Amino acid sequence: MSIQYKTISQLREMIDAKSISSQELVKETLKLAESLKELNCFVTMNKDEGIKKAIEVDGTNTSNSLLKGIPLAQKDLFCTEGLRTTCSSKILADFVPPYTATAVEKLENAGSITIGKTNMDEFAMGSSNETSFFGNVHNPWKKGYVPGGSSGGSAAAVAAGIIPAATGTDTGGSIRQPAAHCGITGIKPTYGRVSRWGMIAFASSLDQAGPLARSAEDCAILLNEMSGYDPKDTTCLNVENTNLLQSINQPIKGLKIGIVKEFNLGDLKAEVQIRFEESKKIYESLGAEFVEISLPSISASVPTYYSIAPAECSSNLSRFDGVRFGYRAKDTDDLNDLYIKSRSEGFGDEVKRRILIGTYALSAGYYDAYYKKAQQVRRLIKNDFEVAFRSIDLIMTPTSPGTAFAFGSKGVQNPVELYLEDLFTISSNLAGLPAISIPHGKVNGLPVGLQLIGNFLKEDLLLNAAHIFQQNSEFHLERPSMEEF
Amino acid sequence: MDQETVRTICYLARLEIDKDKAEKIENELEAIINLIGGLQAFDTENIEPLYSPLEQKAFKHEDIENSDNKKDEFLKNAAASNDDYFLVPRVVE
Numbered sequence: 001m002s003i004q005y006k007t008i009s010q011l012r013e014m015i016d017a018k019s020i021s022s023q024e025l026v027k028e029t030l031k032l033a034e035s036l037k038e039l040n041c042f043v044t045m046n047k048d049e050g051i052k053k054a055i056e057v058d059g060t061n062t063s064n065s066l067l068k069g070i071p072l073a074q075k076d077l078f079c080t081e082g083l084r085t086t087c088s089s090k091i092l093a094d095f096v097p098p099y100t101a102t103a104v105e106k107l108e109n110a111g112s113i114t115i116g117k118t119n120m121d122e123f124a125m126g127s128s129n130e131t132s133f134f135g136n137v138h139n140p141w142k143k144g145y146v147p148g149g150s151s152g153g154s155a156a157a158v159a160a161g162i163i164p165a166a167t168g169t170d171t172g173g174s175i176r177q178p179a180a181h182c183g184i185t186g187i188k189p190t191y192g193r194v195s196r197w198g199m200i201a202f203a204s205s206l207d208q209a210g211p212l213a214r215s216a217e218d219c220a221i222l223l224n225e226m227s228g229y230d231p232k233d234t235t236c237l238n239v240e241n242t243n244l245l246q247s248i249n250q251p252i253k254g255l256k257i258g259i260v261k262e263f264n265l266g267d268l269k270a271e272v273q274i275r276f277e278e279s280k281k282i283y284e285s286l287g288a289e290f291v292e293i294s295l296p297s298i299s300a301s302v303p304t305y306y307s308i309a310p311a312e313c314s315s316n317l318s319r320f321d322g323v324r325f326g327y328r329a330k331d332t333d334d335l336n337d338l339y340i341k342s343r344s345e346g347f348g349d350e351v352k353r354r355i356l357i358g359t360y361a362l363s364a365g366y367y368d369a370y371y372k373k374a375q376q377v378r379r380l381i382k383n384d385f386e387v388a389f390r391s392i393d394l395i396m397t398p399t400s401p402g403t404a405f406a407f408g409s410k411g412v413q414n415p416v417e418l419y420l421e422d423l424f425t426i427s428s429n430l431a432g433l434p435a436i437s438i439p440h441g442k443v444n445g446l447p448v449g450l451q452l453i454g455n456f457l458k459e460d461l462l463l464n465a466a467h468i469f470q471q472n473s474e475f476h477l478e479r480p481s482m483e484e485f
Numbered sequence: 486m487d488q489e490t491v492r493t494i495c496y497l498a499r500l501e502i503d504k505d506k507a508e509k510i511e512n513e514l515e516a517i518i519n520l521i522g523g524l525q526a527f528d529t530e531n532i533e534p535l536y537s538p539l540e541q542k543a544f545k546h547e548d549i550e551n552s553d554n555k556k557d558e559f560l561k562n563a564a565a566s567n568d569d570y571f572l573v574p575r576v577v578e
Contacts, residue, residue, distance in 0.1 A: 095562055096561070096562065098555045098558035098559060098561075098562075099555075191537075191538045191539060192538075192539050205536060205537045205538065231546060231547075234543035234544060235537065235539060235543065237539070238544075297527060300523070300524060300527055302520065303520050303521045303522075303523045303524050304524060306517060306520055306521055307521045307524065314498060318499075321499070322564065323563065323564075323571050323573055324559070324562070324563055324571050325559075325562035325563060326562075326564075327564075328564035328565070332574060333574070334574050334576070335573050335574050335576050336499075337574075338573060338574055339499040340499045340500065340501055341501070343498075343499050343500055344500050344501040344502075347500070349506075349510075352500055352502070352510075353510065353513060353514070353517070355498050355500060356491075356494050356495065356498055356500065356510075356514060357514060357517050357518070357521075359494050359497050359498040360486075360490075360494050360514070360518070361521070363493075363494065363497060369525075370521055370524075372534055373524050373525070373527075373529060374521070374524055375534030375535055375536055376527075376529035376532040376533070376534050376535075377524050377527050377529060377532075378534070378535045379532055379533060379534065379535035380527065380529070380532060382535055382538065414513070414516050415513055415516065415517065416516050416517060416520050419517075419520070430538070431538055432537075432538025432539060433538075
């Protein structure tokens, strides 16, 4: 019996009915990953340890978690004890962490099995997965096309049906945009909802971990486990965790959804607009109401982000110096030369570009004009959301301005072209708000995503609205043919 | 952004740029700085910077000793170490 494209609930039933053991399931999953190796979703497989854990799980009756015995994959920036963690960078190509990230540990404590680490943009810096030291990931819908980024390997592995769900991280859209380009569901929780401990930091005030899966329901199953207070992350929220599955079936009649007038959706490709209008109709038929809202400072999101994120990145990535871990250059003259050569040989071009921009924004004479200014504008953006959420429940936008594109076709001459991919996703990171992307059809044979943004800690409402949409449409059930692989 | 500024930033970031890529990188940085320059159009007088979306004070850990000594595991990831230390090129003659 094929396990490809099974949901968590279906796999759960199969395991509980003893029609498959976790050990068999993990072995089948590894076999499937091997047969689809050409997608390049994985950087490292966890074959022996994964099978060992599955055998252990098969032998215990203590846990009744929905994830018991279920194979998952982790984005390769979550530290995993004893399992290589590269951040898809040459500088960490041989790094084996001595501890496991809290988010992964929580999923594993619930009985899930990590079968591998997924490919990504180097240090999560990119929107196409093309900056990975380990090569491009193919979009399962079209060979030679990007899966989106930075969590591109996780998105492609889920879209190809290898695993039911995977972890990702989202600093400016890195869960939602690849979810949209691969035709799956992905949620970025509220900043502080999931512990960042053990996640290799890119931009600490924006980074947040979350799940990617083929349905809102499966995202809820993962997020239920990943969330929660962690004393090891001082920015982790100490709030009660609601069971996200409990409210997922609530009717959404009367739900007020805002459409942002400043996003000028009329400028998007006609096909993207048509998909958006069709989805509005689905929500209207379910009793939701649409209102136009204004977020006056939203046009500043992209420049604000590209000041703050590089600044935080330049600070966070200063730890990679070739001394305590990571790549060390050979033949260096002195300590300073060791730092310079190790970093210059270890980092790829996009990472260097962002470190340099961040260093510039934080340097004497420019700090007020770029970094402080961006943090002030960030408050304006957050204030706009606060005002808007007084009269609405959710905000709806496309996830991305277009579809997946061919390798090397965007951002080669001018990186700013690729930065605009994040136009609709960045503002929720700046304001710390939760947001979800769900598939809502295809344009020229490639999936497009619909984004819903919620108020602070409203993951339950986001997943509820996404689930109801999926109960009344079939976009999330569409599969790529994958004949090319 | 002139070449001298790029050289200074590179040194501050401890990064070297290949000579054949220098011009391309200068142009790219220029394009990004122009993008960020768009922020100047926003009036931020009397607006407090928002450094974290949570705006809560970081809490303190309980100061509890634990016996986790992973020295050997940490040293294993270093390119050069002896039993107790990370090794680097000599800094004092």
